[in-house]
Amino acid sequence: MKTITFLLTLILILNLNAQNHKQEWNFYFCQVDGKEASIYLDLGLINVAPVPEMDHLFWVSIKMNNPRTDGMSSREESSKLWEIEDFIVEQLVSNHQVIYVGRLTSNNCRDLFFYLGKDKLVEKTLSTSFLKFPEYKFDHGINENDNWDLYLDFLFPDPETYQSIMNRRVLDYMEEQGDQLTQERQVDHWIYFKTESGRDEFEKEVVKRNFKITSRSFVEDTQDLKYQLVISRIDKISLNEIDAYTIELWKLAIKYNGDYDGWEAPLIVDK
Known part of the structure; x- marks a missing residue:
């Protein structure tokens, strides 16, 4: 019983440290699969990643309705995309133990990336969020990613x-x-x-x-x-x-x- 209590306490401390780290949000432009792209991420997570017990990657893809010809977000649609992103992030972070690590904008889509533990209810929360924006098409998925390579090797910029x-x-x-x-x-x-x-x-x-x-x-x-x-x-x-x-x-x-x-x-x- 003491061992289980210790492990649960350790997990809680690790999660709190990850969520209370100094956030450093910034962006940069790049190419992904030969297409124009913009990546926005929390650079501060490099000091705590990977986070034990948050070993699943949860992604949400928003299909743009009015992208630019190069697949990037247009000025006309930007404010709506920010509204959708803010709402989804707020719903997930306030109701679940998740860390929002960043987003990719490219190829007519905006993809949001989160790390979490084994939380089956997160998809239910997300489905409810989708109902608020019926004019948009969404996709989502979850998979194991305990080494955080999506954040460390894809989102995080080269030197x-x-x-x-x-x-x-x-x-x-x-x-x-x-x-x-x-x-x-x-x-x-x-x-x-x-x-x-x-x-x-x-x-x-x-x-x-x-x-x-x-x-x-x-x-x-x-x-x-x-x-x-x-x-x-x-x-x-x-x-x-x-x-x-x-x-x-x-x-x-x-x-x-x-x-x-x-x-x-x-x-x-x-x-």
């Missing part, structure tokens, strides 16, 4: 795309503060290396690209990447331009057993 998402997040914040992002400025970059020789070789490469060495230090409180390098250069910071040089630095860091940790630039706000 380059992830870097671009992080860049866009910083630029969005800067624009919210009133920065027009039109002026060049000093951009600082942080990179960490496993070895001092790796840092030295990386340094030679970036100096050729007109970067200045701001600081070099040894960081005690990191496990493997103890050799820090901070570099800077005067650059433009539009998304396309900052993607180009940050991804170049990221690839170069990998070449020398390092990790590109991010960038920083001052706000420039016209008064």
Whole structure:
């Protein structure tokens, strides 16, 4: 009896941790099966996935009524699709132990993805939700997916795309503060290396690209990447331009057993 109680308590704690994680919703564009696609997901789940006991993937597909010619959602239909999505997510999350992980928009459909345990009543809740939108066609299904590969290998972006998402997040914040992002400025970059020789070789490469060495230090409180390098250069910071040089630095860091940790630039706000 004690063993069963312990297991149930552990399952509850794991589920609560998953549901109370720091959500980080964002999106990116890509191609799926050769077609234009948009993926919207909770990036924060990468810190807890896969979640034990939530080992079933539950998906809901909404057939668009007025898609664009490329299979993506049209401006005219977007608000209705958001309404349907919000309603379905709210019904499932409020009535069942489920985690909404993201959606795919492509090929005239919007597909919503959830993870849950063995909950047979979730389909009944979904059927009731469908009745609210009789003008739309739906499909759904459930299957075992204990390794969460749908989230980890399909929805979650590759490293380059992830870097671009992080860049866009910083630029969005800067624009919210009133920065027009039109002026060049000093951009600082942080990179960490496993070895001092790796840092030295990386340094030679970036100096050729007109970067200045701001600081070099040894960081005690990191496990493997103890050799820090901070570099800077005067650059433009539009998304396309900052993607180009940050991804170049990221690839170069990998070449020398390092990790590109991010960038920083001052706000420039016209008064």
